[in-house]
Amino acid sequence: MKKLLAAAGVAAVMIATPVLAQTPGAPDVSRVAAATYKVDANHTQAVWSVDHMGFSILYGMFGSMSGTLTLDPAKPEAAKVSIEIPMSGLTTTSAGFTKHLSSADFFGVEKFPTAKFESTSVVVSGQTAKITGDLTLHGVTKPVVLDAKFTGAGANPMSKAPTVGFSATAKLKRSDFGLGRVVPVVGDEVDLKITAAFENK
Numbered sequence: 001m002k003k004l005l006a007a008a009g010v011a012a013v014m015i016a017t018p019v020l021a022q023t024p025g026a027p028d029v030s031r032v033a034a035a036t037y038k039v040d041a042n043h044t045q046a047v048w049s050v051d052h053m054g055f056s057i058l059y060g061m062f063g064s065m066s067g068t069l070t071l072d073p074a075k076p077e078a079a080k081v082s083i084e085i086p087m088s089g090l091t092t093t094s095a096g097f098t099k100h101l102s103s104a105d106f107f108g109v110e111k112f113p114t115a116k117f118e119s120t121s122v123v124v125s126g127q128t129a130k131i132t133g134d135l136t137l138h139g140v141t142k143p144v145v146l147d148a149k150f151t152g153a154g155a156n157p158m159s160k161a162p163t164v165g166f167s168a169t170a171k172l173k174r175s176d177f178g179l180g181r182v183v184p185v186v187g188d189e190v191d192l193k194i195t196a197a198f199e200n201k
Helices: 002-016 095-102
Strands: 035-039 045-052 056-062 066-071 080-086 114-125 128-137 140-155 162-173 189-199
Touching (some): 056 095
Antiparallel strands (some): 066 080, 128 140, 162 189
């Protein structure tokens, strides 16, 4: 009798537990429609890291971006991406550090309130691509290569908008953009990790 009651209890729990919905996005190119997509500012981030005196790796992030992605899955090499990054969106885990980075010693946010990336070429290999473009930062424009990967596509269940997502990595040098003094105790090379979502709405 006890076993029967236990089995009945398990069955009741299984019936009462909702089935989890399938993840809305999936890395399926057939889900991508040819269109000009707009940046989903709430779900697009650029995280940077730099070596600090050999003791630690410091991280920061930019968000609240805007821009467009023109994409046709039949002609992926013709894709164009344009992103504007408000420097006021700089975030770190320390208010003092954020203030210092925003000052004229580094990003000079008051004088250079916006950074921008404009793609110039796209070389596709399966679901990855090398995106070359011009990055304008701190009043300096230099070429940068993004190693990008298709994350997924599908309809956003909240906004109902067709959405595509990508991740990317890149490296740049502070010295190329005049960001702070180049001293041995702080790394010149900066690692970037980007996650980006674009909506067709």
